[in-house]
Amino acid sequence: MSLLISAEEKLNERIKELTCLYTVSSYIANSNLEDLYPTLKAIARSLQGAILYSDEASVEIKVEDALFVVGQKPVDKVFIISAIKAFNIPIGSIKVGYPQGEFTTTSFLDEEIQLLHKVASEIGNLLERKQIIEKEAISRRQVERADRLSILGEITAGIAHELNTPLANILGYSELLKEQFDTDETVLNDLDKIMNSAIYSREVVKKLMFFSCDMPQQMELTNITHIVKDAISLLKPNFSKKHISCKVHIADEYIPFRVDSIQLTQVIFNLVINAIYFSPEKGEIKVTVSQTETQIIIEISDEGSGIGPEKGENIFNPFFTTKPVGEGSGLGLSVVHGIVKSHKGSIIHSPNTPKGTIFTIRFPKK
Structure with a gap:
């Protein structure tokens, strides 16, 4: 035209x-x-x-x-x-x-x-x-969440300290009562129930102290590849029960890091057990450990249902759980967060492809 x-x-x-x-x-x-x-x-x-x-x-x-x-x-x-x-x-x-x-x-x-x-x-x-x-x-939400977690840490530390003394008293006096009623089976059974409940409560307090970074640590320079491998090895029965495969990829056989070995084991345990719980039958879990000049990176991924945005903001809060009532205390991820934070590290979660969740932990080497 x-x-x-x-x-x-x-x-x-x-x-x-x-x-x-x-x-x-x-x-x-x-x-x-x-x-x-x-x-x-x-x-x-x-x-x-x-x-x-x-x-x-x-x-x-x-x-x-x-x-x-x-x-x-x-x-x-x-x-x-x-x-x-x-x-x-x-x-x-x-x-x-x-x-x-x-x-x-x-x-x-x-x-x-x-x-x-x-x-x-x-x-x-x-x-x-x-x-x-x-x-x-996104930045504003991250800052707000960090502030909330910091405040929760202070609150839970105070609660944990306040509960420790009465729990110790309950256990101590229960032991004394067992000596006084050592021939009454009914009383002894009731005292055992009291002591078991007190011990369970003490474990909850310990987890709260982990979350608030208020637990004493034994920091030693360790090759963390052994810690990760040992933790995964101990969970083999859990994998077998749901026919789940676990692929572990460690980039270097020697990855030194000054860490509390028991606490890092607890981090791996909690994250992998969560991954097993949410994974489908015959699913696959991947554990990857690598390092750069400045940091150590641990990734744990599953093929579960994933974490929706409405839950993602709260998963590190104490007593928040997506499991049914009676199947989780809601302290596992808050404990993980507290331990990672006490090692000056960070932990985030992101969607896995095509489904599931990836937890990424980054520890600074210095």
Whole structure:
């Protein structure tokens, strides 16, 4: 199709293009960053209206996996295209096309090509703003969670210290009573129940102290590969019971780290036992240990149901559990978090592919 247009038509086209830019800017300024579909659809319509032969034109905006199409979409067409970039990384494109045969690439005005680049740049800026806000929200949640865990640590440390003395008294006086009623089987049975409950409560207190990093440690320079292998070896009956395979990959046979061996064993135990619990029959658990110049990395992955976002914020809190009532105290992961923190490390969880969870622990070497 010929591009012989009058001066008046050229002026009208400039007005259409400027109106399009103004409209696009307005859409972007008032967009809902949680749902960009209406905004991108409106931008596509506005851009179509700014093209010289808008009735025959099609506009396609592709952003990552989303595609927005306005107008005709002929199989064979001629088009102009502009990349959409966020932080200089291509994440999509805008394509304006005409049916091939009726139009050629010369059917597009130079100003329309410039308009396309400008609109692509505006969309890129919008997506950059969206990414910045999402990263800020994630950082804010991480800081808030760290604050909550710190406060919980202080509270649980105080509770643990307050409970230790009365529990010790219960156990001590129960022992004395057993000596006084050593011939009364009924009384002795009742005292055994009291002592067992007190011992269980003491273990809960100990776990709370682990979470609050208030347990004494015996730090020694140790090759942690042996600790990991021994811990996994002790859990072989647990794997066999559910027919679960466990693949252990240790990058180096010698990975030295100043650590409390018993506490690190407890970390591996708790995470792997959790992985076994949530894994399906004949599932697979992977344990990977590696090191860099500055840190030691331990990854434990399973093929279970995964951790939803509504639960992910709370899994390291004491007494929070996703297990049925009676099958978990909710202290396992809080203990792990406390031990890792006391070794100046960090622990995070992420989705496994295609299903399950990966727990990643990072310990600084210094």
